[in-house]
Amino acid sequence: MTLTLFDWIIIVVYLAGCLIAGLAMRRYVRGVEDFAVAGREMNVNLGIASLAATEMGLVTIMYTAQLGFEKGLAGASIGVLMAAAFWIVGRTGFIIGPLRNAGVMTIPELFEKRFHRRVRWLAGLFVVLGGLLNMGIFLRLGGEFLVWATGIPPSWLEWVMTVLLGLVLLYTALGGMLSVLVTDYLQFLVMGVGIVITSILVLINVGGLDLITSLQNAWAGHAGMKLNSHPFNPFDGSSLGWGYLLWMLVLQVAAATTWQTVISRVLAAKDVDTAKQMYRRTSFYFVGRFLLPGLWGAAAFVYFANQGGLPEGTTTLTAMPQYLGTILPIGLLGLVIAAMLAAEMSTDSGYLLTWATVIYNDLITPCLRQPLSPRGRLLLTRLLVLGIGVFLLFYGLWYELPGNAWDYLAVTGNIYLASVFTLLVAGLYWPRANARGAYCALIMGAIGPITFLLIGKTYSIPPEVAGAAAFGLAALGMIFGSLSKPSTVNAT
């Protein structure tokens, strides 16, 4: 598939629009609070657009499509659990209510108020470690999509992604959260239109009933490729299974209340009610976040099964973009590519800003003997955004993904999710929790996922075992650590 002049015009207009809008917000940044949490002026609908755009990256589309290719529509069960988690948290205000009321800029900042300054620093380190490793594969996976969907030479991948990241860095480093919110809005619109159009085209191309029949045949072994997982029933032993789904439910509740890029929208919200509304109204979006790209992946499976199998060099990850490249008509390809660039850019900008804010706020600030001047604080945060961008270029473009992309993301995110979630729950709702328990929870919660990353391939540790172990160990660490010290202070 080759991009026509019309496609290029759409892409260039979109990129120019994002850049202009992002840079225009620079003038309103007067301090770190404007830069990091948009002066806490965000209303609910802008929050929905920003949250949806940030959490729907090109990397998301790639790994959810891979789940669809390998596990059929049942792979989207994770999205249903995620939607349920967001709705429950939005309904109850669990964690996000007291967190927003605390007036902090990051989660670790709360830990200094509740536990100790060193807990804040250690938690910040875990948050940054897990977050950066998690983000590390975004560029590579995004680039893979563009290469396979547009047919551009693979050798261009590094250059295309470098230019894209450069654009994102420019407006994120200058305008911070204000630029991120405004560009997220544009990206939400372009991405939404692209996803709807692509999904309709896929359904027309493959045929709804034909898709179901073909997946059933592939599951029964009567197609060009055998589907090894039940395509519709996630509880079947060949599919995700009960254990994995239960782990996913816990993980999604933890992510909804702990994942810093999500929480940064809570902290930027005008008040708690705005944050809760944002969660409830965005919840169903997360079903489509897994299901619609999952549909594309399942359709790609049927397409290649009808062709007799995957061509040489094509993997379960790259099958979907290659399939889309064959069905998208000239003219629409530009819109879909712009939509996918939107997905990539909104996620990158949100993540760059979030991790830079945590490094500044929780790793560097507590170590300073004298506070920096307002201008110095802003400059430092901007430099951190640039530094993370450089890290991403090297790690993201040279790292070879060892296996399933979703498992990598879930495990790296879990490095801090399990322990920080435990700290939040205990810190906000268990008066007996103390700093010793917090240290134990942080360290024990990271043991499971780090072990999985180091030896998981050698000893075949299932990701749900590593994940569940992390939550269990963190909770045990908090309980025994806190109880091992006599209670002296009334908790807040």
Place this chain on the structure above:
Amino acid sequence: MQDPFILFWAGLILASIVWYGVLVFYVGIKAGRDIKTMIKSLKDDPSQDR
């Protein structure tokens, strides 16, 4: 089509497409207004450093 899971996923696919379409228009208009309000609020804020 007797499998309830098939009906479940088919319904969710259609609902998701409709929901995404509705959100683009509804949130598109409302969030545009939110941006205007946010910018106005930032302009009106007299503090030079926060």
